[in-house]
Amino acid sequence: MKNQASVMNRDLITKALQQSFVKLNPVLMMKNPVMFVVEIGLLISLLLVFVPGAFGDSVSASFNIAVAVILLLTILFANFAEALAEGRGKAQADSLKKTKKEITARKLEGDRIVDVPSTSLRKGDLVVVRQGEMIPGDGEVIKGLASVDESAITGESAPVIKEAGGDFSSVTGGTMVISDEITVRITSDPGESFMDRMISLVEGAERQKTPNEIALNTVLISLTIIFLMVVVTLPFMAQYLGIHIPIPVLISLLVCLIPTTIGGLLSAIGIAGMDRVTRFNVLAxxxxxxxxxxxxxxxxxxxxxxxxxGNRMASEFVPTEGHTAEEVGHWAAVSSAQDETPEGRSVLELMKKQGWTIDQELPYGAEVVEFRAETRMSGLNLKDGRKVRKGAVDAVKNWVIEQGGHVPTSLQASSDRIATAGGTPLAVAVDDVIYGLIYLKDTxxxxxxxxxxxxxxxxxxxxxxxxxxxxxxxxxxxxxxxxxxxxxxxxxxxxxxxxxxxxxxxxxxxxxxxxxxxxxxxxxxxxxxxxxxxxxxxxxxxxxxxDSDPSKIIEVVAIGKQLLMTRGSLTTFSIANDIAKYFAIIPAMFMVAIPQMQVLNVMNLHSPTSAILSALIFNAIIIPILIPLAMKGVAYRPMSSTRLLRRNLFIYGLGGVVVPFIGIKLIDMLIQVMV
Known part of the structure; x- marks a missing residue:
């Protein structure tokens, strides 16, 4: 997943272009009300191309054609942005689907091992997976320890250790055992595996809108309705002044005033945000x-x-008064003889390194007392009636007191010394006697x-x-x-x-x-x-x-902030650039009949027709210009919310006003050259 092709690869762009036309379907366009209004404007403009006098206007056919073409491009650019974002997620899904294949599973049925297809496995089934074999389904290791290659889902070639017990027992279907052998209990039915969920989640096209996105969509719809009402009533006001405003001009005004820029990019921003998290190897x-x-x-x-x-390992046995390190080690080993956790195994490893031995027969037949978060202890109840415990110092102290014993005076000092050094002390007790501490080191x-x-x-x-x-x-x-x-x-x-x-x-x-x-x-x-x-x-x-990197939460937070910033910044830009388009079209509509309106023509545009077309063209081309920013996201720099807001208002608010003034003026000059 980390080696995905570039966003703008040829196949992706080709498919996105095809989808841009498919999405012209009004049923699909209705999901984006702002762009749906533009499409209605397109249909009316097309009608005027073929029936110029349909509404009693005397606008030239070339102007009607120009408006229709520009509106079509506006919609296609918006559809392209959404299709491109969707395409990236689907490309990832296709890559993941290649990792899914029929696997032969070695299912345990009683004492027999039977080869069955992985699709026949059900939750609760037990399977044996040996070196070089694929794990047939999601599950938990209940026996053994093995090195597993998870590159199929993480992109990393370094193997990870999976073992029974503890927090590293979960395995994923489609990964490969590259050493040793494990017994796995299947935890999902067919179609419900982790890989299945990954594939469905990275296909972002069908994702639900987020609360913030819904709220912003509501604002955009409200603005569209307000400007629609303004444009609908404008001809009546103009008629009172003795001015006739052609329908194509009204359509152009409406399209330029409603927030088409953010309306065309909103869906792409959300899908791209999800995609950035997935590309970072985090599944949201x-x-x-x-x-x-x-x-x-x-x-x-x-x-x-x-x-x-997290690899807390036993490094020392610390006795209390009246006992020796050998005694502490002996009872620590007894309590760990059937403990499959890394800490338990490290106790036995430490004993081996120090040349100590333990009577392996001693724990056999004993009752295992597993660790629980409530008791914070584990151990064995031996056949001769003795109870051996190891665990958190305060938990073992309370347990010994309940048994009628007493707490050694040196216990607290030794415990504090280990804790002050950054280690973890575990107390070891037999019945009512605390023998000492196990010094666990962590880094x-x-x-x-x-x-x-x-x-x-x-x-x-x-x-x-x-x-x-x-x-x-x-x-x-x-x-x-x-x-x-x-x-x-x-x-x-x-x-x-x-x-x-x-x-x-x-x-x-x-x-x-x-x-x-x-x-x-x-x-x-x-x-x-x-x-x-x-x-x-x-x-x-x-x-x-x-990647199982807990510190990655920092990057996840940054991506989340980037998503919100991108949406907010482009919304600010979209609404701000309406100001420039207002100064382009409003004077163009009225300055012939009301010469005094010329004072609002601050851009000194050549003619009413060129002013309207320039604003409309800029409104269309700004969408594809902003697609890379919507896909990549606005760069996030750690700073206070106040500074961040001030910075973005300056860049995208002021920029949203200045850029359209420059762009519309340049387009107007280009139109004059072409004419």
């Missing part, structure tokens, strides 16, 4: 999500895997401080949520440069902080990859899930980052 579930990202005030970031690399990703500074310059507040204790959280927050943090957070805490910010009228974004992030992702105005994350996280979010 709706245009509303893209727009909302441009208005974000607060971003909630999960620490692990977002701000830090802040490079460049995060600079990225948060950039967010701050956008006026966006950053809040880090983490299950770590307050000291660890404070250290990581300080190193990363976030504005605020919430330590020892639960899924409920994340939802609470999102609701608190929303209650203050703020729009909130959230990134996450784990199942425990799903509720918060659903609550946030913009929820970005990592493609490497769990199925629950991806289903709850309204955006999915195919």
């Amino acid at each position: 579930m709706s245009g509303k999500a893209v727009e909302a990202s441009g208005d974000i005030n607060t971003i909630i970031l999960d620490k692990t895997g977002t701000i830090t690399y 802040v990703k490079a460049g995060m401080r600079e990225r948060f500074e950039q967010m701050r310059s956008m006026g966006i507040k950053t809040i880090m949520c983490t299950g770590d204790n307050p000291l660890t959280a404070a250290t990581i927050a300080r190193e990363a440069g976030v504005d605020d943090y919430i330590a020892e957070s639960t899924p409920e805490d994340k939802i609470a902080v999102i609701r608190r910010e929303q209650a203050q009228g703020k729009l909130v974004a959230m990134t996450g990859d784990g199942t425990n992030d799903a509720p918060a992702l659903a609550q946030a105005d913009v929820g970005i899930a990592m493609n490497s994350g769990t199925v629950a996280a991806k289903e709850a979010a309204n955006m999915i980052d195919l």
Whole structure:
């Protein structure tokens, strides 16, 4: 997807030109009321070409033809802009469809493995995927660990590790296992896969209009109705003054005064905005999500895997008084013997590196106590009745106290030392005795401080949520440069902080990859899930980052702001340039009968006919001139909203007045040369 051809490639332009004529169908044109009014004007102009006296006018046939041709070009240019934007999305969809193919799946049926077509798989089926085989459908790894090539959907050749348990168990149909073997539980039925959704979403032609787009469309329709009423009543006012205004002139005035520029580009701007996000390897579930990202005030970031690399690894066993590091390591390994998380495996790896051994028979037959966000602990209930736990220090402390034990005096000091260093302490206990701590190390990703500074310059507040204790959280927050943090957070805490910010009228974004992030992702105005994350996280979010780069939210926000800026800037330009067209056509209509109107002919246009045609031609050609800007978007620079508004009003407001004056005058001069 990252290697798409240039926007203006020949095939795309050819198809867009064809669609420009197809879209002349009045049924399709009615979806764009502003341009539909122009099409009605075109039909009336064509009637006057063949029946010049239909309305009692004595306008020359050449003038009627010129008006009809210019109106036709105006509509075709607007249709071309929309078709070009749609074409880019469809080109991406065609590329994705090539990755979809019939795959033979190795389905588990009891103890047997049966080869079946991937289209026959249903949600809940188990499949075995070995090295060199394609994953037949979306699912979750329930057994094993493998390196997976996801370049078919991300464009990146670097493989990713997928493993059972944790937040990196989700796999996508159509990707390839390049090492080892995994067992996958299918999580979608045919036609509902991630790839199917991608294809339907990038085909932007059928997308729903966003609330902002609907509001702007309403404004444009209102302006069109107002100017239509003005133009309809104008002949009666002119007749009172003894002036006859021909129908083609009235049509020209109406087309020039209604906001045809933004009316012709509005749909293209929205589709192109969605397309820019997709090309950035972020899949947006709706245009509303893209727009909302441009208005974000607060971003909630999960620490692990977002701000830090997330690969917290055991680096040291720290004993409490009366115990040894060997004892801590032994019980830490026992509690991790059936723990498939990276942290659990790192405990066993650390023991191997230090030459320690563990009685592998000990955990067999034990009851596994899985980690839960509510308890923040995991472990085993052994066959001899002993209970082994590891987890957050405060959670293990409370558990030991409930067992009738006491908390070692050195525990808090050791925990604080690890937390102050930016690590994560996990307490290890057996029944009512705390043996010590596991020192887990995590590292802040490079460049995060600079990225948060950039967010701050956008006026966006950053809040880090983490299950770590307050000291660890404070250290990581300080190193990363976030504005605020919430330590020892639960899924409920994340939802609470999102609701608190929303209650203050703020729009909130959230990134996450784990199942425990799903509720918060659903609550946030913009929820970005990592493609490497769990199925629950991806289903709850309204955006999915195919590259699984949580810090990419900065670019997503910038694209959202760019979409809003582009629409606002071109709307400002469109309405502003009506002023110049007003000074071109109004004097032309009246100055023959009312010489005093010559004072309004500030552009000193040659004649009433050339003035009207010049304004009409400029009104048509400004649309294709602005198509590249509508497709690419107005450049966004991080700055305050006030400075941004002032800058855009100056560039597109003042420019919208000046450019038409220059353009109409040049066209008028060209018409005189041609005549």
